[in-house]
Structure formats: C-alpha cells, structure tokens
Amino acid sequence: MNHPASFDPEEWVIDSNDRTTLAIKIKERLFYEKSPYQTVEVFETCDRGKMLTIDRMVMCTEADETSYHEMLVHVPMQTKPEVKNVLVIGAGDGGTIRELVRYENIETITMVEIDEAVVRASKEFLPTISCALNHPKLKLLIDDGIKFVKDAADNSYDLIIIDSSDPVGPSEGLFTKSFYQDVYRCLRPDALISVQSESPVFNPQAFKELNQCLKKIFGKEKVHCYLVFIPMYPSGIWSLTCASKSDLNPLDFNRDRVLKFIQKHSLSYYNADIHISAFALPNYIKRMIGEE
Amino acid sequence: MNHPASFDPEEWVIDSNDRTTLAIKIKERLFYEKSPYQTVEVFETCDRGKMLTIDRMVMCTEADETSYHEMLVHVPMQTKPEVKNVLVIGAGDGGTIRELVRYENIETITMVEIDEAVVRASKEFLPTISCALNHPKLKLLIDDGIKFVKDAADNSYDLIIIDSSDPVGPSEGLFTKSFYQDVYRCLRPDALISVQSESPVFNPQAFKELNQCLKKIFGKEKVHCYLVFIPMYPSGIWSLTCASKSDLNPLDFNRDRVLKFIQKHSLSYYNADIHISAFALPNYIKRMIGEE
Numbered sequence: 001m002n003h004p005a006s007f008d009p010e011e012w013v014i015d016s017n018d019r020t021t022l023a024i025k026i027k028e029r030l031f032y033e034k035s036p037y038q039t040v041e042v043f044e045t046c047d048r049g050k051m052l053t054i055d056r057m058v059m060c061t062e063a064d065e066t067s068y069h070e071m072l073v074h075v076p077m078q079t080k081p082e083v084k085n086v087l088v089i090g091a092g093d094g095g096t097i098r099e100l101v102r103y104e105n106i107e108t109i110t111m112v113e114i115d116e117a118v119v120r121a122s123k124e125f126l127p128t129i130s131c132a133l134n135h136p137k138l139k140l141l142i143d144d145g146i147k148f149v150k151d152a153a154d155n156s157y158d159l160i161i162i163d164s165s166d167p168v169g170p171s172e173g174l175f176t177k178s179f180y181q182d183v184y185r186c187l188r189p190d191a192l193i194s195v196q197s198e199s200p201v202f203n204p205q206a207f208k209e210l211n212q213c214l215k216k217i218f219g220k221e222k223v224h225c226y227l228v229f230i231p232m233y234p235s236g237i238w239s240l241t242c243a244s245k246s247d248l249n250p251l252d253f254n255r256d257r258v259l260k261f262i263q264k265h266s267l268s269y270y271n272a273d274i275h276i277s278a279f280a281l282p283n284y285i286k287r288m289i290g291e292e
Numbered sequence: 293m294n295h296p297a298s299f300d301p302e303e304w305v306i307d308s309n310d311r312t313t314l315a316i317k318i319k320e321r322l323f324y325e326k327s328p329y330q331t332v333e334v335f336e337t338c339d340r341g342k343m344l345t346i347d348r349m350v351m352c353t354e355a356d357e358t359s360y361h362e363m364l365v366h367v368p369m370q371t372k373p374e375v376k377n378v379l380v381i382g383a384g385d386g387g388t389i390r391e392l393v394r395y396e397n398i399e400t401i402t403m404v405e406i407d408e409a410v411v412r413a414s415k416e417f418l419p420t421i422s423c424a425l426n427h428p429k430l431k432l433l434i435d436d437g438i439k440f441v442k443d444a445a446d447n448s449y450d451l452i453i454i455d456s457s458d459p460v461g462p463s464e465g466l467f468t469k470s471f472y473q474d475v476y477r478c479l480r481p482d483a484l485i486s487v488q489s490e491s492p493v494f495n496p497q498a499f500k501e502l503n504q505c506l507k508k509i510f511g512k513e514k515v516h517c518y519l520v521f522i523p524m525y526p527s528g529i530w531s532l533t534c535a536s537k538s539d540l541n542p543l544d545f546n547r548d549r550v551l552k553f554i555q556k557h558s559l560s561y562y563n564a565d566i567h568i569s570a571f572a573l574p575n576y577i578k579r580m581i582g583e584e
Contacts, residue, residue, distance in 0.1 A: 006298035012313070019339045020523075021304070023313035047311045064493075067574065201356075201523040229521065229529040229574070231312075231493040236528010237521040262575070269574040277569030282359065282521070282561040283554070 013043055013051065015058045015234050017202055022234040024048060024058070030125050035117035037170045042125040048232055050126055052093055054118070054165050060093055061232045065129055066268035068196075068238070069095035071228045071278065074270045076159055076194045076242055077103055078258050079250045083158040086110070087186065089145035089174065090196075091163035092118030094130035100161075101132045102265055109138045110157075112145040114170050146173045149182040156186050162195040167206050175210055180217045184245065192244040197225065200285050202235040211241065211289045218243040224250050225289060226278035228269075239285075240278075251279060305335055305343065307350045307526050309494055314526040316340060316350070322417050327409035329462045334417040340524055342418055344385055346410070346457050352385055353524045357421055358560035360488075360530070361387035363520045363570065366562045368451055368486040368534055369395055370550050371542045375450040378402070379478065381437035381466065382488075383455035384410030386422035393424045394557055401430045402449075404437040406462050438465045441474040448478050454487040459498050467502055472509045476537065484536040489517065492577050494527040503533065503581045510535040516542050517581060518570035520561075531577075532570075543568060 007014060012023045024045055031042035043051045049062025060068065073096055077083060084107045088096055092113040100109055113119055119140070122130040133140060141148070149160075160183050167175040183193060195214070198207040214223045223243045230238045242250045258272040286292035299306060304315045316337055323334035335343045341354025352360065365388055369375060376399045380388055384405040392401055405411055411432070414422040425432060433440070441452075452475050459467040475485060487506070490499040506515045515535045522530045534542045550564040578584035 007313075016315075019317045019337075021299075021313075021315035021317075023308075023315060025311045025313075045311075066576075227521065229519065231527035231529050233528075235523035236525075237523055268576045271572075271575055273572035274574055277572035280563075280565035280569035282566055283563055284358075284560045 013053060013056065013058070015053075015056060017234065020202060020234055022058070022232070024051065024061070024232060026051070031121045033117045033121070035115050037115045040115065040117045040121050042121050051232070052118070052122060052126060055169060057166055058232050058234075059165060060095060060129065062126070062128060064230055064232050065093070065095050067228050067230050069099050070267050070270035071226070071274075072096055072161060072163060072194050072196065072240055073099035074261075074267075075226065075240070075250055075275055075278070076161070076192050078253045078261070078275060079242070079248055080158065080190070080192055081105070081257065084108070085157050087149075087152070087157045087160045088112070089149070089160070089162050089164065090171070091161070093122040093126060094119070094133040096161055096163045097135065097138055098129065098132040101135050101137060102261075106137060109135075110141065111138060112141045112143050112148045114142070114144055116142045146179055149179065149186055152182070152186045154185050155188050158188055158191045160187060160191070160193045162193065164196050166198065166203065175206060175213070177213050177216065180213055184217050187245045190246040190248065192242060192248055195241045195243070197239045197241040199233065199235050199238050200288055201237050202233070204288065207239060208288055214241060214243050218245065222247070224279060225281065225285075226250075227281065227285075228278060251276060305345060305348060305350070307345075307348060309526065312494060312526055314350070314524070316343065316353070316524060318343070323413045325409045325413070327407050329407045332407065332409045332413050334413050343524070344410070344414060344418060347461060349458055350524055350526075351457060352387060352421065354418070354420060356522055356524050357385070357387050359520050359522050361391050362559050362562035363518070363566075364388055364453060364455060364486050364488065364532055365391035366553075366559075367518065367532070367542055367567055367570070368453070368484050370545045370553070370567060371534070371540055372450065372482070372484055373397070373549065376400070377449050379441075379444070379449045379452045380404070381441070381452070381454050381456065382463070383453070385414040385418060386411070386425040388453055388455045389427065389430055390421065390424040393427045393429060394553075398429060401427075402433065403430060404433045404435050404440045406434070406436055408434040438471050441471065441478055444474070444478045446477050447480050450480055450483045452479060452483070452485045454485065456488055458490065458495065467498060467505070469505050469508065472505055476509050479537045482536075482538040482540065484534060484540055487533045487535070489531045489533040491525065491527050491530050492580055493529050494525070496580065499531055500580055506533060506535050510537065514539070516571060517573065517577075518542075519573065519577075520570060543571060
C-alpha cells in the first residue's frame with residue numbers, strides 16, 4: 001500500500017472541507033470551463049468511471065451516481081406513483097431525469113438548471129447519465145431555479161426535486177427558507193418533494209439547518225430524512241430528504257410494485273428493503289435533528 | 293473551500309488504495325511505535341477526536357468508532373442474548389470489549405490480540421475506547437489469534453468476534469479458509485460469529501473472497517452481510533458479517549429488549565431499526581456476493 005504525501009493535480013482530484021479530504025485518482029481531464037457561475041470539469045478516473053466536478057466538488061462518478069439518483073427519484077415516486085407533473089431544480093448531469101422517465105404516467109418534467117455548461121459537458125462526456133436530457137416529456141430551461149419557483153403558479157406540481165450542489169456559489173439560495181416557501185406554494189395539496197440535504201458528517205451545519213428549515217415549512221412530522229452510501233462523496237454518508245404537503249409517508253409504498261419495477265429496470269442501488277432501510281437513522285444523527 | 297494539492301505528513305494522515313484516498317487533518321502525533329508486527333500510531337485529529345492507525349490505515353477515530361463497535365457487538369448479542377462465553381480476535385483498541393461488558397449475562401471474554409503495542413497505545417491515549425480492557429470478565433492474551441483458535445477446544449464459545457485490521461500484515465491469516473474452519477470448530481452448536489468483512493467499494497476483492505469463504509464453511513443461507521456508515525474509513529461504506537452455526541437469523545430479535553437496552557446505555561449508532569436496516573443491501577452489492 002502506497003501513501004503519497006503529495007497529490008499532483010494532474011493525477012488527483014481533491015474534495016475537501018479542510019479537515020477531511022477525499023482524493024480520487026484520475027487518468028485525464030476531459031472537460032474544463034469557467035462558466036459565469038462556477039468551474040465545471042469532467043475527468044476520467046482510474047477506477048470510478050468518468051466524474052463531473054463543480055468547483056472541484058464531486059457531483060457524480062459513473063460508478064456510484066446511481067445510488068444518489070435512484071434514491072432521490074424512486075423513494076418519492078414509489079411513495080406516490082400517480083405523479084404527473086414534476087419540477088426539477090438543478091440536475092444538470094441528467095441522472096435524475098433518466099430515473100424519472102422510467103415512469104410512463106409522468107406527463108411533464110420541467111427542469112431548471114442555471115448553468116448550461118453542466119448540461120453541455122454531461123451531454124458530451126457522460127452519456128449514460130445524461131441520456132434522457134432530450135426526452136420528449138422534458139422541458140429543459142437554462143434559468144435561475146430560485147427565480148423560477150418565485151414566479152411559478154400555485155399548486156402546479158405533484159413532485160418537486162431539488163438536485164443541487166453544495167450550499168456555496170449559485171446553489172446557496174437553494175438552502176433558504178424563502179426558496180422553500182415558494183416550493184411549498186407551488187406544490188399541489190397531495191404533492192411531495194425530495195431534496196439533496198447534505199452530509200451529516202461532512203457538512204453537519206448545512207444538514208441541520210436545512211432539516212430545521214424544511215420542518216418549519218412542512219411541519220415536523222412531514223419531513224423524513226434518509227441516508228445513502230455514496231463512496232465518492234467525502235465521508236461516504238449522504239442525506240436526502242422527502243417531505244410531503246399532505247400526510248404521505250414515504251414508508252408506505254407497495255412492495256409488489258417496487259419488485260416489478262426493479263425487475264423491469266435492473267437498478268443498481270434501489271430496492272424495497274433499501275427504500276425502508278434508508279429512513280433508519282443512527283442515534284447520533286437523530287440527535288442532530290431533534291428526532292430522539 | 294480550500295483545495296490543498298500537497299499533504300504535509302505533519303498535518304495529514306493518508307489512507308489510500310492508490311485510487312481513492314482519505315486524508316484526515318491532524319493536530320499532532322501522540323504515539324508512534326514500530327512493533328514487531330506493524331507501525332502503531334495515535335493522532336489528535338482536528339475534528340474527529342483521537343485516531344488510531346496501523347501502518348497508516350485508520351483503525352478508529354473517537355468520533356465514529358461507536359458505529360463499528362456497536363454494530364459488530366450488538367447485532368449478534370441482540371440476536372442471541374444468552375451468550376455466556378465470547379472469544380474476540382484482535383480488538384486491541386478495546387471498543388469491542390467495552391460494548392460486550394454491557395451484557396451482564398456474559399461470563400467470560402477471551403481476547404487474543406497479537407500486538408501489545410496496540411493495547412498499550414489505546415490504554416494510554418484512547419481511554420473512552422479502551423475503558424473495559426481491565427474488566428474482571430476479560431482474559432486478555434497477547435498472542436497469535438490464528439494459532440489460538442487452532443489449539444482451542446471444540447465447542448467452546450457462544451460467540452466469536454473477528455475484529456481485525458485489513459488483510460495485510462499480521463491480519464492476512466484472518467481472511468483464510470483454514471482460520472475459519474478452526475473458528476467453526478470452536479463454536480458451540482447454536483453459536484454465531486461477527487466479523488469485520490471489509491468495504492465492498494474500497495476493498496472489493498477482499499470483501500467478495502471473505503464472503504465466499506464464510507459461505508463455504510457455514511453454508512450459504514447462514515451468512516448475513518450487513519453495512520455500516522463509517523465516515524473515517526475510506527469510501528465510508530463498510531461491511532460486517534454475522535454467521536451462525538445453527539439457524540439463528542440476525543433479523544429475528546426482540547425489539548422491546550433492544551429498546552430497553554438502548555435507553556439504558558445511550559448508544560451512539562445502534563438501534564432496532566438500524567439493526568434491521570443494515571442487512572438491506574444495494575443491488576450492486578447483492579450482485580457482488582451472488583445474492584440477487
């Protein structure tokens with residue numbers, strides 16, 4: 001086992017919070033662009049496939065993006081399979097859209113991504129992730145998601161997915177109360193949301209604050225935090241959150257329907273046991289969000 | 293967010309498989325010794341408490357050692373609370389013993405750790421982890437665990453815990469068929485084992501081989517892999533395995549008893565939902581071990 005003390009930036013991509021660092025070995029950089037919002041890069045890694053980073057934060061690798069995208073989409077969709085109109089904020093790599101278009105009863109998906117460079121890079125270099133970005137049900141807008149929900153009509157969506165990067169740069173506003181007040185207003189009465197809600201270990205403050213924010217808006221009992229193993233995110237433990245405007249509980253779903261869905265789609269991470277299990281939180285995480 | 297390109301070994305401890313690297317920032321080194329077996333070190337980290345490493349592989353940090361130790365001990369113990377005689381191989385930091393001595397009905401714990409330097413460093417610098425290493429029920433032997441089980445009598449233990457480091461150096465023999473044949477022979481007819489069984493992402497080959505090895509010896513249906521979030525192990529996803537000589541299923545346990553146990557002991561990670569949930573495996577991991 002080799003322990004390099006220095007990381008040549010030609011060979012390693014580093015994602016760090018100054019106390020914990022994840023370094024992923026790369027073969028080459030395939031894409032680099034300083035967009036008006038952020039630095040977008042795609043790398044060929046040594047053993048995790050291609051990888052998208054924004055400001056050097058890992059957004060996804062081909063090897064484990066399915067964990068994130070399948071859990072962000074199938075948990076709410078299997079909770080409420082009648083969803084017809086979906087709004088997605090962020091999601092420039094397209095993985096969330098790929099999972100959504102598996103559902104035939106979805107009629108429209110509106111996706112609002114602020115940075116066209118992310119979409120362009122993903123379309124060119126991450127075809128297995130971005131493959132549904134030209135889907136006929138998708139209306140892809142390059143626009144500010146915060147402004148979009150502010151201007152959106154009341155009661156318009158059955159599901160809103162917030163598939164954002166971390167709360168720095170253009171995503172910062174996606175972690176605020178005013179944004180989620182607009183999201184809430186745009187939801188139909190029996191609608192729900194799923195949200196990238198940060199790591200309780202790598203970003204504990206952002207994790208706690210977003211949980212509190214969602215509970216203030218949706219009500220304490222209607223916000224359900226769940227966990228996903230994402231090895232190529234620093235700390236490997238990541239949270240998503242599902243919240244509903246009505247009394248939909250993401251633990252109530254039809255196991256037989258999930259089983260048929262899994263068999264048809266050959267998913268990599270999600271299954272019925274994982275759907276339930278993800279909501280079991282270690283005691284220390286329960287304590288962080290006042291649920292013990 | 294800062295992205296250092298080089299890691300001063302005075303400031304960072306690096307755990308790497310040459311493709312994925314975890315670097316943990318440290319304040320100072322508290323202990324260093326080249327024992328006859330390995331290099332043992334204890335560090336004060338910046339935000340994860342004190343940390344024990346062996347040959348620069350992270351063994352535990354004060355911040356998340358409970359995840360590992362609670363899951364390694366309470367899953368088998370709550371499955372079979374009548375356990376009286378326990379054998380522990382490895383476990384030099386003492387965390388496993390601390391969890392075991394919570395059970396009053398346990399009569400004897402025999403612990404066989406090959407490297408007294410690990411025990412000595414843990415006793416001096418990790419008191420919250422090593423606190424039970426002088427417990428009256430514990431017989432602590434500094435000896436070779438492989439040789440110990442080879443010489444041990446048949447049908448001697450109700451529970452054997454293999455709390456080893458990774459399969460390099462002195463722990464390599466703890467990942468072999470002949471070792472587990474001896475372990476099996478030493479188990480009473482209704483006994484069980486729990487085992488540190490590596491990361492399916494960071495050490496996929498060792499993970500798969502150990503799973504196959506255990507299934508050959510115990511029988512396919514009696515080997516149950518489960519997962520734990522351990523943020524300070526590289527990739528953050530780690531497996532443990534519970535196997536029984538009889539038909540004990542770790543999913544069959546008394547929830548009420550677990551609830552009382554949790555209330556009494558104020559655990560950090562383990563609870564009844566986590567006990568069940570840990571056995572839910574993502575599809576890609578099921579495929580790795582032929583369970584899909």
